[in-house]
Amino acid sequence: MYTRKHTIFETLHPALLLAYASGAPILAMLTNHPLFLAISFLAAFCVQTFYSGIRETAKNTLFMLPFVLVVALINLFTNQRGMTILFRAGHYAYTCESLCYGIANGMMLLTVLVWFRSFSAILSNEKFLYLFGRHLPATALLLSMILKLFPETRHKIQSIQFAQGGFSNNPKCGIKERLKHSMRQISSLLEWSMEDSIETADSMKARAYGKAERTSYRSYKMTAKDRRMAAFFAIAFLAVCYSIFGGSGRYTYFPVMRMDHGNILELTVSAVIYLGFLFTPLWMELQLQKGGMRTWESSK
């Protein structure tokens, strides 16, 4: 899968990238308001397109679309609240409100999934480990070791299959024989990997693992620009949260669909702030391309 490698956004401090990559899906999960759902979905789609290209994004989104339908239908058939009756079956009434509520919830699910698709593109595994490595050194080591073991273990499986291939892939064998062979392969894999792991552990000990604090290959410093962006993120997050919990961003589906407080101005302002927060990777990139190079250089 293609991911865009060098972006302006990733020059920010990893903590900010984490705040963005987890803040966007969290905000998406918090609200049912159709406008906020639409904004978040649009942003998630654009950001994933920015990182992985339109074809990949469209394919993923289409693939996940049936889930939205399932959620909407389950809601329609199990939830009988609401005033506007679409149709009746027996003594059950199926309402427009529960269908809309289901569609909104399905869209929320879809949006969160699309956000998580770009999570690792926004925050690379290396930066993730940088953030958590200092407070949870053993856990960070475990995780980075597992990631390294993946290709290695795959290679081991291939070697074992190659060595034992003569009898394992023989279609003349019965299913019981073949199962026995594959279980033997898995057992060889365990033994080989475990012996290797002990060697790794001894070599780590010989290189004085655990004698000093864990360090990272690259280190990141909070710059003035990072602090400005952090302030922007914090303000945007609080503003959207205020709108979601406190007023204009609330939306009721039952018994009749309506906004809780009809303050259009407040809603517009928070929607614009929400857009500004979610589209950060894109506008930072555009700022550079539109001859913003000088401002960028000076602000570094």
Next chain:
Amino acid sequence: MDLCISAIILIVILALFFRSFERQKPRPRDIVPIAVMSAIGALGRVLFAAIPSFKPTSAVVIITGIQFGPLAGFLTGALSALASNMFLGQGPWTPWQMVAWGLIGFFAGMFQRKNWFRYRGVLYGFGMLSGILFGWLMNAWYLVGYVNPITWQAIVVSYSASAVMDVTHGLATVIFLFALEKPWGRKLHRLKIKYGIFDGRG
């Protein structure tokens, strides 16, 4: 909303386990075997991803819990979920899966301490049940997050929709336990004694 609250609770549970692991100041010899078992568990899940619900991960986690203790079992389960999702896709289900597989490993370790697994029937029953309960917990994730209000109809629909997959997962776990528990148990036990991994601790 509910999804966020439940995610926070789950992350606190995970943090407690990982903290207690950090507290022990684990040596490389205690860390690397967990990494290997998690990698095998996660890779098993990725390799078998084509067959829905048929995955060796639970069995690998259970065997680790039995041989290396409850804490190592929990870590292996949680990290298998986290690492395999780095390939299969992270999502709001990640903390749920981490806790579910972690608890499978944890309880396997606890049962072994109580010596309940000396009857093979208990082991297979545990495997079957862990597969089914894993599926039920994943249904709970979906219900808490996306169905509101939670009516008994919604519960019946989603639990009956997943019944086949849950039973498949349970059966797969039993099959893998049947084939692997004895030989792997022997090998891990030998390593434990030969190299002194996890001696006297979690």
